Amino acid sequence: MLLHTDRLGLRRFTAADAPAFSAYRSDPGIARYQSWDTPFPLEAATERIRTYNDDQQQPGWFQYAVELAAEGCLIGDVGFRLHENLMQGDLGFTLAPGRHGHGYATEAVRAVLDSRFAGGLHRVSAECYAPNTRSRRLLERVGFQLEGQRPAYTWTDGEWRDLCLYGLLADQWTQSAP
């Protein structure tokens, strides 16, 4: 495991995660505000896992597989993109549909932020669509500040969606960490 919390382990993805990864990404409710289409077939899941960075200290997307310790199964993921300057990052997260409402995503995101800020990171950014209230609540719960909103930014599913821009600086994290 790369990171541990009370209830979770965060580790690298492996090819063996592809069936569970494909299953939760294929749920239309999970994909609704995300960049992929459903279904998300097993082949696509396998290929996506293959492209993830192996080294979390290298620029680019590193995807943490989130495992529920009590059951030893994959329940979601946290994506972190380290910028070329090694001082900034972008954050994303997804939980399997049956796992919402227990604080797992918050716990996983806090573990990633803790580890990244401890490594000297200056800033983390996150974007989400305005109607994605669960995502916005999570970001605000862990201390992200709403920095702006881009009105009618993306045309998706027959509607224009506002995009919310969030940010968290290292000193804000120090203040907001529990």
Ligand SMILES: CC(C)(COP(=O)(O)OP(=O)(O)OC[C@H]1O[C@@H](n2cnc3c(N)ncnc32)[C@H](O)[C@@H]1OP(=O)(O)O)[C@@H](O)C(=O)NCCC(=O)NCCS
């Ligand atoms: C975004 C997403 C991960 C949030 O899931 P979530 O279950 O709301 O988040 P958490 O796992 O942190 O759980 C928090 C909820 O559990 C509750 N909770 C229960 N026990 C808890 C505990 N021990 N600790 C913290 N929260 C707890 C919280 O009150 C909160 O509920 P609320 O928002 O209704 O108040 C999920 O909705 C998802 O996967 N969405 C699809 C993918 C997506 O859109 N990703 C974001 C793209 S920008």
